[in-house]
Amino acid sequence: MAQMVTGQLGAEGPYWDALAEGRLLLPRCKGCGQWHWPAVWRCGECGSWEHEWHERTLEGTIFTWTRTHHRFGGTEGLDLPYTTVLVTLNDAPIRLQGLMEGREDDLKIGARVTGRIDKTRFGDAAILSLRWSLA
């Protein structure tokens, strides 16, 4: 089981629970259909407090990326350099962060990627996070 390090940020509890089960769940307002990320308790568009969590596939395109070379404190669990990407999902208007794995030779904005769920070591904790590779 992954450990929360910084505590739950907002209303995204079901996201972490689902990742721990190997699934990606994301929230959509039952009132107006708006997808929300970060997750919210109240939909700021229609005022609804009801949200449905939908399973989505880990497929998308690169929105942007950075390759980190400097050893910042707190990244000791990752080998340098490592590449962090922001991925626009194919089946929800939401961007999720992740780490690249595999080849990066034609990594660029717009490139198609597929993902999986893994954990990142952070001190004594292991944080659930996504891994993406070029499709």
Place this chain on the structure above:
Amino acid sequence: MTLNLSGKTAIAGVGYRQYKRGTAPWPERGVLVRAIVDACEDAGIDPADVDGFVSYGDDKNEPVRLMPDLGTKQLNWSAQVWGGGGGGIAGTFGIAASAILTGQAKAVVIFRALAEGNSGRLAAAVMAHHLNDHMVGVGLVAPAQVCAMRAQRLFEYHGVPQSVCEEMVRASYYHGSRNPEAISYGKELDVEAFRTSRWIAEPFRLFDCSRENDGAGALLMVSSEMARDLKRPPVKLLSVAQGAQKGWGDLLENDDADLYPTAGFRGIRDRLYGMAGLTPADIDVIQLYENFSAQGVASLIDHGFCTYENVAEVLKYENLIAPSGKLPINTSGGNLAHGFVHGFVTAVESIRCLRGESHNPVPDAKTCLLAGGPGAPTVSSAIFGID
């Protein structure tokens, strides 16, 4: 009734002390007290008469703790702009002016103090304000990395040539090399070293990133009426705006796609210029908060000085340096070349350049834009002017 605060308050005193990171001769509060007294002596008022304090960026020096050193007779106002980064720097002037113009305080010090021995590394403190498992899990733990992702989008998708960053950094170093107070005094930018310095987080190399210094800055604000009777020529606050627009903020990188590569100022730009009744063409000199080179460029675009299309024509080294350039920026060297006490030097130089005290004077400058911390969830900017 809407009160336009334009021109009704002024900065009457300046204090700024800067040291190499980790070498402040006193603990943080000791440096701050000296900077505040410097500002009061500059203005010619008794530090005991300062009755208000405003800061930003999670400053740890609660004003009430300054009272014994300053001899404060009465603390009437203390406030801080939200946000862990430099986004709140210019918003402090709006808070101070609001207090003064509503009679809640008479003499307000705007300050920021940092000493690594007390507050640790600034980058870590800023990030602690924002960190969550989403980011830590993907290795994002520093402001440089988040800004790098936005810079990558700015360059790769929106077509802004990365070479404009070099032009901007060179201009800052040109000014810094002529400023005896600057950390880069006597040293212009070594362009080859800039281009080949080690990677931090692509597309940023070492010299794309601001330094960190120990130090403290204090600016004393009073009503324009009161400022007339003090020692120094008043520099008036013409305009200030802070905030964020819908689709921008602390959104797990889910900002609106067109806002994502910006520095966040589109949402405050119209209020900023509108309050002063000015346009970008009326700005004589810019003090540009650049935490990272690309964010400085994005800020200049947001503030209306250039566009994605003409950025390379406008942001040319020759155009950015005083006294000859049309768009002089960071006349003291700015965060990159003067020094970085959470950006406060950009506020200090905003006043000094209009007083004619800059080491790189801009002839006949009447207006100065302080473009606050870029890329922060809450951003702010201010315009200063002299009669």
